[in-house]
Amino acid sequence: MILLALGTIAAITAINILAINFNYGPSSSPVSLYEMTRIVRGLDVVQIPPKLIERGRAEQAPSSEGSAERVVSRLLAARLSLPERDVRVRLQSDRFRPQVIVDEARIYADEGAANPILLGGFTIYVRQADGAWQTHSRIVDYWQARSVRFWRYATYYLGIAIVLPLAMLFSARFNRPVKAFAVSAGRIGDGHYDRPVPVVGPTEIRQAAVALNDMQERIAHLVRERTALVGAIAHDLRTPLSNLRFRVANADAETRASAEAEIRHMEQLIGSTLDYVDGEGRPLITEPLDLGSLLQTLADDCRDRGANVSFNPARKITVRGDIVRLRRLFTNLIENAIKFGNRVDLAYNVEGKEVVVDFMDDGPGIAEDDLPRAFDPFFRGERSRNRSTGGIGLGLAIAESAARAHDGMIELRNVPGGFRARVRLPIGAPVVAVT
Secondary structure: OHHHHHHHHHHHHHHHHHHHHOOOOHHHOOEEHHHHHHHHOOOOOOOOOHHHOEEEEEOOOOOOOOHHHHHHHHHHHHHHOOOHHHEEEEEOOOOOOHHHHHHHHHHHHHHOOOOOEEOOOEEEEEEOOOOOEEEEEEOOOHHHHHHHHHHHHHHHHHHHHHHHHHHHHHHHHHHHHHHHHHHHHHHHHOOOOOOOOOOOOOHHHHHHHHHHHHHHHHHHHHHHHHHHHHHHHHHHOHHHHHHHHHHHHHOOHHHHHHHHHHHHHHHHHHHHHHHHHHHHHOOOOOEEEEHHHHHHHHHHHHHHOOOOEEEOOOOOEEEEEOHHHHHHHHHHHHHHHHHHOOOEEEEEEEEOOEEEEEEEEOOOOOOHHHHHHOOOOOOOOOOOOOHHHHOOOOHHHHHHHHHHHOOOEEEEEEEOOEEEEEEEEEOOOOEEEOO
16 A cells, blocks of 8 residues: 555656656747847747748738737837838737736837737738838647647646555555454454454554454353353253242142242243353345245234234345244244333335334333343342333344344334334345245
């Protein structure tokens, strides 16, 4: 990148030097009024060889048209000590700068120092004693004369035309690894530990990428160990629970009912914990799924249990995902809505590059202060600690883990008249819409 920057500076400098020092030859060299006087008198001029001046005679001389021509004619007549009517000048290609000549004559003429410069061609007519006009002409290609001025101004724009793409290339080469680094760091923040940061770019970015990958590997290792430990504990608890169930079988009815209720709660807790562990550690197995059919099946199951769940599929959308994870995701959200509301409405649609599934209920919702913590494992928004209403606190955590595994997300929001959970799944890799 340093070489690219130095090369850009060197290229612009070379262009400026060429444009400033480019010589178009003596035919377009500037000619002052003093040098025009020497041309008429037949004397040599430094930058204009005699062969470039055409001399001739004319029966008539055209009148000077512009103010610049009249000014140059008057000044030249004064230099030649001739009457103004006997000297006429026609300018070939300096018509684009007449005001400069007029201003110079107005400011310097009184001091006798006016000496305007002509860049293009011209013809000088000087009346002779016999009434004919002697001509002295320098014919210059109009566009060649203008090109001297054009290229010197065009250097600036040419420099921009060269620098701009090089600057964009420089910026892209520098920003691409930085952007990849930021995206990868964001994935780690979202809980994706299986996508290493590309080790590309400047030395500092590569060093940071290596350090981030090492940190990511350590975090993933700790998460796997924690998940395995929790899963092992939850699994091993099933055996003593089974033993307790046999031991209370012969107890009195009141003791047995209380103990069995506690055992059922612990089994529910263990089941939810194992579901959460399974979602964190289980690899994603994707296949094409009809989203409408999946939601319709879940809604029918809930209605069979007496829940008020409405769902009307609007269009067919095929989702490529893990059937176990998606079923668990949608089931947890539906059951969460049923638990706190009397009615649940399901709907889905495609928005841009995402499939959006809404779960609306008419329940009290979640306190705004608790929304940021709603996906934390074992967090319960219902603070009564009542097992029948508060739940275990893993439903949303399991759903969020499943959505994240599909590169999606869940949005929770209190809305007028209830609560809405919205699942977003990207259309890119895992989701395909079928029309």
